[in-house]
Amino acid sequence: MTTLVLASASPRRRELLAQIGVDCQVSPADIDETPQAGESPQDYVCRMAREKAAAVAAAQAADVAVLAADTTVVIDDDVLGKPGDRFDALAMLARLSGRTHQVMSAVCLCRGQRREEIVVTTEVTFASLDRELCEAYLATDEPWDKAGAYGIQGLGAVLVDAINGSYSNVVGLPLAETWRLLRDFGIASGLGGGDE
Numbered sequence: 001m002t003t004l005v006l007a008s009a010s011p012r013r014r015e016l017l018a019q020i021g022v023d024c025q026v027s028p029a030d031i032d033e034t035p036q037a038g039e040s041p042q043d044y045v046c047r048m049a050r051e052k053a054a055a056v057a058a059a060q061a062a063d064v065a066v067l068a069a070d071t072t073v074v075i076d077d078d079v080l081g082k083p084g085d086r087f088d089a090l091a092m093l094a095r096l097s098g099r100t101h102q103v104m105s106a107v108c109l110c111r112g113q114r115r116e117e118i119v120v121t122t123e124v125t126f127a128s129l130d131r132e133l134c135e136a137y138l139a140t141d142e143p144w145d146k147a148g149a150y151g152i153q154g155l156g157a158v159l160v161d162a163i164n165g166s167y168s169n170v171v172g173l174p175l176a177e178t179w180r181l182l183r184d185f186g187i188a189s190g191l192g193g194g195d196e
């Protein structure tokens with residue numbers, strides 16, 4: 001049986017993997033998440049997932065598989081990461097208000113010399129938000145550890161009018177695509193049967 005290490009501090013990613021019956025150990029990666037000048041959102045999320053996986057894989061035996069992911073909100077080709085402060089969070093919510101944005105997650109799975117990456121994009125359309133609603137949402141403390149300053153899986157659901165694409169991708173890990181990746185590596189097998 002292959003040991004799978006999830007290179008993530010996100011409790012949501014672990015819960016999402018558990019939802020599809022995949023057991024893992026957790027070993028968060030600490031990397032610099034600053035975008036590079038001129039880097040496209042897709043290149044950025046891929047690089048982040050790859051660097052998280054590489055940082056953790058370096059400390060593992062060669063037969064251990066490492067899974068890492070990165071999720072970012074993209075609007076007008078700009079990347080919105082986690083808000084740094086209240087002002088930042090309000091500006092993000094105001095920018096997303098009444099418009100459609102993309103949530104991009106990259107997933108990187110590696111074992112030994114083998115490495116595969118995928119990027120999944122979901123479109124999310126926000127309701128029109130007034131200042132009072134944005135302030136009230138900030139007071140819930142949900143925005144701080146989430147890209148784009150909202151969590152669709154929580155009270156942030158009231159901000160969302162529609163989504164087009166994978167829901168789990170917005171929460172941090174596209175489950176259908178990740179499961180296929182794990183299956184291709186021989187890590188996930190049938191449904192409900194756990195790991196091979």
Ligand SMILES: Cc1cn([C@H]2C[C@H](O)[C@@H](COP(=O)(O)OP(=O)(O)OP(=O)(O)O)O2)c(=O)[nH]c1=O
Pocket residue numbers: 007008009010012013028029052069070071072073082103145146147148150151152153156170171172
């Ligand atoms: C848009 C959105 C993002 N998010 C989260 C998913 C990610 O955890 C987070 C984006 O930050 P990431 O850097 O992708 O992940 P992380 O810092 O939480 O964890 P790690 O790097 O250790 O794996 O935003 C939600 O939970 N709900 C949402 O609706």
